[in-house]
Amino acid sequence: MSEIKKIATRESYGNALAELGKEHEDIIVLDADLAGATKTATFKKEVPNRFFDCGIAECNMAGIAAGLSTCGKVPFMSSFAMFAAGRAYEQVRNSIGYPHLNVKIGATHAGISVGEDGATHQCIEDIALMREIPGMTVINPADDIEARAAVRAAYEHEGPVYMRFGRLAIPVINDETTYKFELGKGIEMKSGKDVTIIATGLCVGESLAAAKMLAQDGIDAQVINIHTIKPIDEDIIVNAAKATGKVVTVEEHSVIGGLGSAVADVLCEKQPTKMMKIGVNDVFGESGPAVELIHKYGLDAEGIYGKIKDFLA
Incomplete structure (x- = not known):
């Protein structure tokens, strides 16, 4: 019996961004000095001129993303869930959610499956925080196939989107040949x-x-x-x-x-x-x-x- 394929959805995020970046020139990726961990480095390798490391300054990154979106760009701001949803909550709420800007938030390392990083990094509150923001779409994909489809759907959707990805490699449970992702449909x-x-x-x-x-x-x-x-x-x-x-x-x-x-x-x-x-x-x-x-x-x-x-x- 063949071994079940496993991949972390943070890997899926990086791969999907790289694919989309080559297709759409309006995509810009921002990261908070974690490109190796969030896998946005995959995008950086393919489209280096549209990748920006904002440093360990997630609140500032949210503001930059908001500004870029008003100039016709589609920014994907990326960090660990604890920082993207937690540390930058006020800026996400007031600078992105309130004006309903077209910003996509890629939050990796969510949940207890972050592992050895411990409680300070294991964000188990992010879905609650993000679903409370009026107009925010919240996506939590189940595997690699769904995660890549979700990133594409987030790009195509007009408005703020929060995407939750994991660090742990997990089984691929969907069939890529038949899978169809539709926002808001179980x-x-x-x-x-x-x-x-x-x-x-x-x-x-x-x-x-x-x-x-x-x-x-x-x-x-x-x-x-x-x-x-x-x-x-x-x-x-x-x-x-x-x-x-x-x-x-x-x-x-x-x-x-x-x-x-x-x-x-x-x-x-x-x-x-x-x-x-x-x-x-x-x-x-x-x-x-x-x-x-x-x-x-x-x-x-x-x-x-x-x-x-x-x-x-």
Whole structure:
């Protein structure tokens, strides 16, 4: 049996930028002295005259991006999620969000899968911060294929976009020959009648693996991938809740304000349903190997399986 291909979505980000940069002369990439880690160095190698290192000054970078967008450029400002969404929050809100400028934010190294960098760098609040900004589109792709498609979709979309990418190499779960990315549309990865698992980012692959484990116990789980957390696909959520009557959300993010909260907002208003949120439970992360952290925080297939079993019991 051939080994499953794995690639970090931050690599996908860099590769997609390089492809787009050669196609579109209005793309400019900004980085905050992290081009090797965010993989924007891939763009720099291909289009060096449209790459600018802003130094360790993310707030200033947001202002530069805002200014460039008013001159007809499409800037992609890039840094770790902790800095792009955290340190530069005020500038993203007031200089990009408020005037609704056409700036794209590429935030890498999100979630606890940052690993040994520890709690200060493991941003588990960024989805909550960004989805609160009026008019901000928020995307969290599940694999390499989806991430590259998301970057292209972000370029084609008019308005501010926040894209969340990871450091850890994760399995490719989509088929490039058939995959279609559409902003604001969830994807049913597996049908099921007993419970709906709604996941985002690296947790989509883990949820599919958990669904296989549940199937061995006679539990038929539906798995839905929500790559666009804002605007969220209300129809797929409501229809799934009607069909199974039980919903579980899974995310590498705080259970407060992220995917789970967005899904709960939809269900509370349109289809009250028994629901459980799986994520980081109001704690900070910690330093350690990424795979071990994902296991400790119950975000791998085994942890998801166990929590769903308890939920259904």
